[in-house]
Amino acid sequence: MSLDPLVRAPSADADVLLRRVHVLDPRAGIDAPHDVLVRDGLIAAIGEPGGLQPTGEQTEEIDGTGLHLFPGFVDPHVHLRTPGQEHKEDLETGTRSAAAGGYCAVVAMPNTSPVVDSSSLLGSLRDLASRLARVPVGFTAAITRGLEGTHLTEMAELRQAGAVGFTDDGRPVTDAGVLRKALQYQRLCGGVIALHEEDPSLSAGGAMREGSVSARLGIAGVPWLSEATMVARDAEIAGYEDGRMHFQHLSCVASVDALRAGKARGFRVSGEASPHHLLLTHDDVRDLDTSMKMNPPLGFEEDRQALIDAVRDGTIETIATDHAPHARHEKELPFEQAPMGTTGLESAFAAVYSGLVRPGVLSLATVVDRLIGGAALMELPTPTVAVGARANLCLVDLEREWTVGEDGYESKSSNCCFHGRRVHGRVLLTLADGSVAYRERHFAVHAA
């Protein structure tokens, strides 16, 4: 690919000295207190706690005592709603939301209006991002024209125009022949093929997971079969074509099994899990709160446990939010009619940290690793705390308790499934590609 896959608006390079901060970078093998000096947007030095000096008057000094510094997170799956649905989100608010969640890069889905299926539209989006994006954004393009599942897009041309990869997210590629052909083109042009797995002949009309709760509520359900049969089929196609395939938002035991089996056979397949599938189940749909309506729907407790195990053992390499903003009036509909999706960028770390790390289910290092793991899957550089690297960092107070949504959201939308939840772990500062992308309000006042 000839173009840089990530685009952002210009912003001043940061000069910051973080003193006595606990640095945790699982991939670099760092887990100890350090001083970290950022100069001209680059990590200039990593030293003993209290050992580094500011390089000039412009250097901002931050006392990191009791705080953690991680590599900035990378989300391989977000919906920024531009073009066409800017009442839900736009490139500015979506990337501001990402920065507030500790993300230093995000990958946007192409199921916009119109669909990102031409290089001219991709070019204009990248152009817009180069003026508005608070953190670097990579854009995916559709696998099929108009997401209709029949005719492939001009994949090689889209790659040339900067497409990170290809996905019909929101819809499956039901025609196996079309998917196989896409993988054959991928061999020529590269770029991951990311799949939303769902068999419409099984899922059609369903608004939540088919099971005991859907039966009790009398709501049409989506059987887990709908996802699992497609994951098994497509892993086989990926193996046959030796293609690079990524499974989005996995939600059931059988899908995890199929992914694990594919990997064991040497297939180039990967998977993601969302914070909501790791923390919630169909039981959370009982009150028919439409912020609990997403696609794929929330599963059973055994599915949740299988996803956690897969995140722990690395079968699932990344936690992705599938940040899907919807306007309030759109979600304020009867459950069956409301659109699917939850926002997630601003709550992801705190929700997973509070729900899985603090109770001892997953280690902090594993969660941080999976929150940066999306980068490599999308063939983007993995953020690292290393001298000479661009500063892609997030500073977090693990002890800070807060309520999701209490101060509103940076996102235009508030349809967060964790809204109102009491959590620990607050992102205070995010540096993305060398610039300060976010400063938490109270922290900013305190630091100034």
Ligand SMILES: [Zn+2]
């Ligand atoms: Zn999605």
